[in-house]
Amino acid sequence: MNLTKNRIPDNIRKIHLIAICGTAMGALAAMLKDMGFEVTGSDHGVYPPMSDFLASKGIEVADGFNEKNIAYGPDLVIVGNAVTKNNPEAREMFKMGLHFCSMPQAVNRFLADGKKAILATGTHGKTTTSSVLAWMLYEAGLDPSFMIGGILKDFDSNYRLGKGDVIVIEGDEYDTAFFDKGPKFLHYDPFMTVLTSVEFDHADIFRDLDHVKNAFDTFISGLSPTSTLLAFNGDDNVSDLVRDRKCRVVTYGRDANSLWQIGEISISPPWNCFEVLKQGKHFSEFRTTLVGEYNLLNALSAIAIADSLKIPARVIGKSLETFQGIKRRQEVRGQKHGITVIDDFAHHPTAVQETIRAVKPFYPEGRLIAVFEPRTNSSMRKVFQDVYPLSFDDADMICIRHPSLLNKIPADERFSSEKLVDDLKNRGKDAHHFPDTELIIDFLVREATSGDVILIMSNGGFDNIHERVLKRIEN
Numbered sequence: 001m002n003l004t005k006n007r008i009p010d011n012i013r014k015i016h017l018i019a020i021c022g023t024a025m026g027a028l029a030a031m032l033k034d035m036g037f038e039v040t041g042s043d044h045g046v047y048p049p050m051s052d053f054l055a056s057k058g059i060e061v062a063d064g065f066n067e068k069n070i071a072y073g074p075d076l077v078i079v080g081n082a083v084t085k086n087n088p089e090a091r092e093m094f095k096m097g098l099h100f101c102s103m104p105q106a107v108n109r110f111l112a113d114g115k116k117a118i119l120a121t122g123t124h125g126k127t128t129t130s131s132v133l134a135w136m137l138y139e140a141g142l143d144p145s146f147m148i149g150g151i152l153k154d155f156d157s158n159y160r161l162g163k164g165d166v167i168v169i170e171g172d173e174y175d176t177a178f179f180d181k182g183p184k185f186l187h188y189d190p191f192m193t194v195l196t197s198v199e200f201d202h203a204d205i206f207r208d209l210d211h212v213k214n215a216f217d218t219f220i221s222g223l224s225p226t227s228t229l230l231a232f233n234g235d236d237n238v239s240d241l242v243r244d245r246k247c248r249v250v251t252y253g254r255d256a257n258s259l260w261q262i263g264e265i266s267i268s269p270p271w272n273c274f275e276v277l278k279q280g281k282h283f284s285e286f287r288t289t290l291v292g293e294y295n296l297l298n299a300l301s302a303i304a305i306a307d308s309l310k311i312p313a314r315v316i317g318k319s320l321e322t323f324q325g326i327k328r329r330q331e332v333r334g335q336k337h338g339i340t341v342i343d344d345f346a347h348h349p350t351a352v353q354e355t356i357r358a359v360k361p362f363y364p365e366g367r368l369i370a371v372f373e374p375r376t377n378s379s380m381r382k383v384f385q386d387v388y389p390l391s392f393d394d395a396d397m398i399c400i401r402h403p404s405l406l407n408k409i410p411a412d413e414r415f416s417s418e419k420l421v422d423d424l425k426n427r428g429k430d431a432h433h434f435p436d437t438e439l440i441i442d443f444l445v446r447e448a449t450s451g452d453v454i455l456i457m458s459n460g461g462f463d464n465i466h467e468r469v470l471k472r473i474e475n
Helices: 023-034 050-056 088-096 103-111 126-139 209-221 236-242 293-308 313-322 349-362 388-392 417-426 437-447 462-474
Strands: 014-018 038-043 060-063 076-079 100-102 116-121 145-152 157-160 166-170 175-177 180-183 192-195 228-232 248-253 260-268 271-278 281-288 331-336 339-344 368-372 397-401 431-434 453-457
Touching: 014 023, 014 088, 023 038, 023 050, 023 103, 023 145, 023 157, 050 060, 076 088, 076 103, 100 103, 103 145, 103 175, 116 126, 126 145, 126 166, 126 293, 126 313, 180 209, 192 236, 192 293, 209 236, 228 236, 228 293, 248 293, 260 293, 271 293, 281 293, 281 313, 293 313, 293 349, 331 462, 339 462, 349 368, 349 388, 349 453, 368 437, 388 417, 397 417, 397 437, 417 431, 431 437, 437 462, 453 462
Parallel strands: 014 038, 014 076, 038 060, 076 100, 116 166, 116 192, 145 166, 192 228, 228 248, 248 260, 339 453, 368 397, 368 453, 397 431
Antiparallel strands: 145 157, 175 180, 260 271, 271 281, 331 339
């Protein structure tokens, strides 16, 4: 594999993206189009909403990978991290001697160049943290750019090209490309970074927790002395990683030793109200519709960054009150006959546990029915088999779907949803297993009553279960 062309040349006009329909790749394509480049792309399985989004931008997308898609000779090919070296377009790219790069290389060159990059990193909370911060900066008139892994409702987009000197980026620890197996976040030189948490995840590329920590260690070691790292000090793995670093380390959390600390919390639906202390002294009181203590901690890190950028507390407060949230993060999809359906991206055991715990106090009248689809490369492996039963303690009823993509996992490594349900029953929980989505819908329509909340958790579309349940309940 000849990597001499793995660089971005000058005087680029035409750019092709292989695997353009991923959330981040689609956003990158649109941004490049907005910047005046001629953009084409290809992907396997081109369908809405991304296909409609790209079409609205005037971007030509080929359905399927084929050498012909790059025969016109683009000046640069951007390769998505799901693309293998055996992809026909990747093979043709090498054969034609085209310049190529990864997604983070492109973001660094075209979007972050000359701007102060603020990175949100960590196993959990990256999307929420970066989204809240982007909205704060926008409300403060700083005209930020951003590239985030979720759709911000305030912008109806996961990206923005601003004229200000700050860009907010969701920094992912997942690998970069088939020709670069290092984490994506290693490509950035951030002005400020948030580190929310470090746990074992992405079992398809990381061997164990130490392997994950090594990736974050490499990243933190590369931060310059002029860079600031905001570290959550309620996580032992984070505390281990940030000790004795050359960059400036600022802590946030609930601990009294935190430079930035959450004080009193009170829930008054729809508001989550909280006090913030800076260096042990009262800073301000805020309220947000974000649910759960973990989301308040995400907001706290954004508050700390906003304060360092001299944004007044009243502007920070207004932005928290007006922040509309992120699609697929505790998103209320609808309410029919008193039954509320919520969509969430949670899939890691900690995220499942904290999401259930966060949502429940806001709906005290009825039951919380947790519906979970194990779908990620980690959740379909048995690495979390004995951990998941502890994640559903705050749910009143639990529905577990059989993983639809389980055949992607080697037989001896597979997660068992049947065993999870057995383990939950042994813990005294009202748990049920389903082989497909249709049977879950039948069950929910039959069992749910007014006041109940159906919390659906999956990192995928889950066969459009949310809209289908709402429609069936209405009828």
